[in-house]
Amino acid sequence: MGQVLHGSATTTExxxxxxxHRQESLRALxxxxxxxxxxxxxxxxxxxxADLPTGPREPTSTVLSIEEEAIIIAFRRHTLLPLDDCLYALQATIPHLTRSxxxxxxxxxxxxxxxxxxxxKEPKRRFKSYGRQRVNTIPSRTAVVPDRLVHEDAVVVGIQAQQRKRHLGAESINDSDNERLFPDKRRRAFRPAGRDVGENKNMGK
Incomplete structure (x- = not known):
């Protein structure tokens, strides 16, 4: 547990x-x-x-006198009213009395x-016990896309990129545009076995 020191402390425990415990002089220490x-x-x-407690040793009120505090304590012990009710009843006798x-x-x-x-207060009651309950779980449906459809979509995208490059001219379009539309990594990943993407140029006509 850490030490709790006041804000102006210049020494630790x-x-x-x-x-x-040291026997040196005050000046040396x-x-x-x-x-x-x-x-x-x-x-x-x-x-x-340890630090000594701060504040007055016998706390007293700076607003209420000893007689007024005696009236408040006697009224509270006799009536056992809540705080707001005591305030409302005592303000007629002590006008400067505040809630705080x-x-x-x-x-x-x-x-x-x-x-x-x-x-x-109502007595505390325990929750009702329902025992063991059986829960039926329904498996969720997951959409399955065949690999063949994924390959076909990749081929179509590659063909469109090649047609755009041929239409605009090889010099007017940069290779970075083609890579942005269809990166090499993705093209290699979706390339059908035994067939090159460049061989399918005429499929889009």
């Missing part, structure tokens, strides 16, 4: 532990770890390497959650 002598003296006095200040007050005194009463 390992450095703090080393400071506590501060120079060794590159920190202030006051920081070294602080960790020398402590027995733990009321919630923080209830949290500080440990009464932010209402006790669970039997009958408020």
């Amino acid at each position: 390992a450095v703090r532990r080393a400071i506590q 501060a120079k060794r770890y590159g920190i202030n002598q006051k920081t070294v003296a602080k960790w020398k006095k402590r027995t733990s390497v 200040s009321l919630h923080r007050c209830l949290q500080r005194h440990g009464v932010s959650r209402l006790p669970e009463v039997e009958g408020d």
Whole structure:
């Protein structure tokens, strides 16, 4: 588990532990770890390497007085009303009371959650068990294209490319156009056995 340090920490737990166990002077330890002598003296006095909790030791409200908090806590424990209902009922007595200040007050005194009463919630029920079920699977239909049709389509594309080249002239068309229309790899892959594509020039007439 990683260390959880506050944002302004200049030492780690390992450095703090080393400071506590070393017998060197404050100046030597501060120079060794590159920190202030006051920081070294602080960790020398402590027995733990964890950060102390920040914030006030006894949190109090900056909006509500002690008497107003006592009224809120007594009203909550007596009525057991939800947060919004308590706010609506207490705003007549405490006009400056807000929902957030009321919630923080209830949290500080440990009464932010209402006790669970039997009958408020439905009892949890288990899902119905249907046992083993038989599932019928239907095989999907897959279209099968014969290889002969694929070869014939490839031959037709090659013939059309040859006719276009002959019609426009050998000099007016680049070989890259022919390769783009019908690459050599694809032409070799779909070439029928014992027959060249160039022999089928007259088939398209």
